[in-house]
Amino acid sequence: MNKQLAMVIDSSACIDCKACTLACKVENNVPEGKWRNWVKRSEPDFNKPDWMVHSASFHFQPGGCMHCEVPTCVQACPTGATYKDEKDGAVKVDPKLCIGCGSCIPACPYGARYRHPTRNIVDKCDYCEKRRARGELPACVVTCPTKARVFGDISDPKSDAALLLKKNQSVRVINKESDTKPNMYYLSATAPLNWPVKARMPDPIQLWKMAGPLIWGIVGLNAIGVLIMLGKQILMNDKAPETDESHEETRQS
Amino acid sequence: MTQTQIHRHTRLSIFMHWFNAGCWIFLLLTGLGLIQNDDLQPFTSWPTILRIVFGGGANLLLAHEIVGVTWAGGFFLYGIVRLKSDVLPFFREIFNVNIHRDFLWLVAKGIQMTLGYRALGVIAEKFGFSPVIPDQGFYNIGQKIFAVPAVFGGIVIVASGITMILSQIGMASTELVQWAILVHFITVGLVFAGLLIHVFMASIAAGEQPAFISMFTGSVPEDYARHHHKLWLDEVKKS
Numbered sequence: 001m002n003k004q005l006a007m008v009i010d011s012s013a014c015i016d017c018k019a020c021t022l023a024c025k026v027e028n029n030v031p032e033g034k035w036r037n038w039v040k041r042s043e044p045d046f047n048k049p050d051w052m053v054h055s056a057s058f059h060f061q062p063g064g065c066m067h068c069e070v071p072t073c074v075q076a077c078p079t080g081a082t083y084k085d086e087k088d089g090a091v092k093v094d095p096k097l098c099i100g101c102g103s104c105i106p107a108c109p110y111g112a113r114y115r116h117p118t119r120n121i122v123d124k125c126d127y128c129e130k131r132r133a134r135g136e137l138p139a140c141v142v143t144c145p146t147k148a149r150v151f152g153d154i155s156d157p158k159s160d161a162a163l164l165l166k167k168n169q170s171v172r173v174i175n176k177e178s179d180t181k182p183n184m185y186y187l188s189a190t191a192p193l194n195w196p197v198k199a200r201m202p203d204p205i206q207l208w209k210m211a212g213p214l215i216w217g218i219v220g221l222n223a224i225g226v227l228i229m230l231g232k233q234i235l236m237n238d239k240a241p242e243t244d245e246s247h248e249e250t251r252q253s
Numbered sequence: 254m255t256q257t258q259i260h261r262h263t264r265l266s267i268f269m270h271w272f273n274a275g276c277w278i279f280l281l282l283t284g285l286g287l288i289q290n291d292d293l294q295p296f297t298s299w300p301t302i303l304r305i306v307f308g309g310g311a312n313l314l315l316a317h318e319i320v321g322v323t324w325a326g327g328f329f330l331y332g333i334v335r336l337k338s339d340v341l342p343f344f345r346e347i348f349n350v351n352i353h354r355d356f357l358w359l360v361a362k363g364i365q366m367t368l369g370y371r372a373l374g375v376i377a378e379k380f381g382f383s384p385v386i387p388d389q390g391f392y393n394i395g396q397k398i399f400a401v402p403a404v405f406g407g408i409v410i411v412a413s414g415i416t417m418i419l420s421q422i423g424m425a426s427t428e429l430v431q432w433a434i435l436v437h438f439i440t441v442g443l444v445f446a447g448l449l450i451h452v453f454m455a456s457i458a459a460g461e462q463p464a465f466i467s468m469f470t471g472s473v474p475e476d477y478a479r480h481h482h483k484l485w486l487d488e489v490k491k492s
Contacts, residue, residue: 096311
């Protein structure tokens with residue numbers, strides 16, 4: 001069975017210290033104003049008179065690229081520069097094939113992608129690929145003081161992530177209209193839940209999906225035209241009529 | 254039996270023709286290989302094959318861009334150097350259209366190429382037009398019609414391609430680049446559809462072999478010129 005790298009998160013352990021987002025920025029040289037990961041928060045509704053009665057509290061939810069099972073970003077990329085690596089199940093960006101067209105950015109319901117202002121390509125979480133090559137865990141995972149983020153191969157039943165998933169109930173945060181089957185699991189329950197947006201294919205990509213068959217159809221029609229002419233040439237002994245020739249002769253003189 | 258040869262193409266224009274053909278084949282095949290997306294690519298294994306041949310999508314993209322820029326640059330230089338001698342006369346010729354004569358040529362030649370002379374005779378009689386295929390100039394109207402998408406399509410292909418390269422150096426907005434990719438694909442598709450006809454007419458079609466050979470030698474036999482480009486031959490003879 002193929003590997004599936006995933007993150008299993010106990011969001012109730014998160015204290016919103018944001019060390020994970022900082023560690024990520026330092027590790028991956030994420031430019032100013034851009035983030036590869038985040039901590040979302042839900043606040044109690046203080047307008048409700050009984051907010052204290054319901055033991056309402058803040059809840060913090062760490063996240064990042066969810067390396068989805070059905071990645072809409074991959075569906076939006078024309079060249080395969082964004083692809084789901086079958087070897088480890090991670091969604092990756094080939095930095096030398098990506099031309100930074102940004103089609104994938106609105107296609108992600110989680111806003112996990114941004115266009116890098118100086119590298120001019122799309123960038124996002126790669127589970128700290130360089131650290132993993134050295135045998136280390138992603139920066140956000142090792143940094144977390146409460147160990148809210150657990151990372152591993154969930155198709156390996158002995159991995160920490162798989163064990164956690166097995167022992168606990170878990171939920172995934174999705175937009176109902178765009179269920180991309182994210183590989184980010186939250187233990188028991190989490191909040192907020194209403195923030196992922198509907199995946200949006202950019203207009204040119206949508207139009208391409210419609211115009212593609214039309215263009216191929218025109219090419220095909222012309223190819224058929226050529227085949228008809230070729231068939232006629234092979235099968236028919238087609239000579240210009242005599243009268244025609246003599247007519248041309250007279251015109252020449 | 255040797256007959257008089259009429260000069261038709263300069264060495265440089267012959268070189269540009271085959272330079273164009275070589276670049277087109279390479280760019281078409283690599284460009285098709287760059288489209289790797291289940292919803293957009295009908296030939297799903299082609300991108301995979303090309304990526305193996307080139308050692309990855311990044312190399313494939315780079316090769317496509319280098320040849321693309323070389324192609325555009327080559328034509329840009331040609332356009333400057335031969336503006337007066339080749340380019341302007343070419344445009345004058347392709348927009349030199351005689352609606353009545355050329356429309357009749359399109360209809361008559363179209364029937365003859367697909368159904369033959371006999372059918373042309375029958376149809377011409379039925380609809381009351383002359384079954385004689387009208388004389389044509391340096392280019393026939395079919396060539397003139399294709400010249401428009403070939404040239405202006407080429408300009409659109411280059412402009413959209415440059416937009417994509419500009420994106421890589423941070424000088425184009427993502428929205429503009431997304432449209433450029435679509436325009437690049439559609440334009441190439443339409444010009445390629447016309448190219449199929451061009452290749453057939455110029456290399457396979459009966460009676461066109463002298464035209465094909467002239468793309469190497471630069472000249473055509475007088476008989477061929479009389480038969481296919483009589484108005485041009487008359488002008489050559491006059492001067």
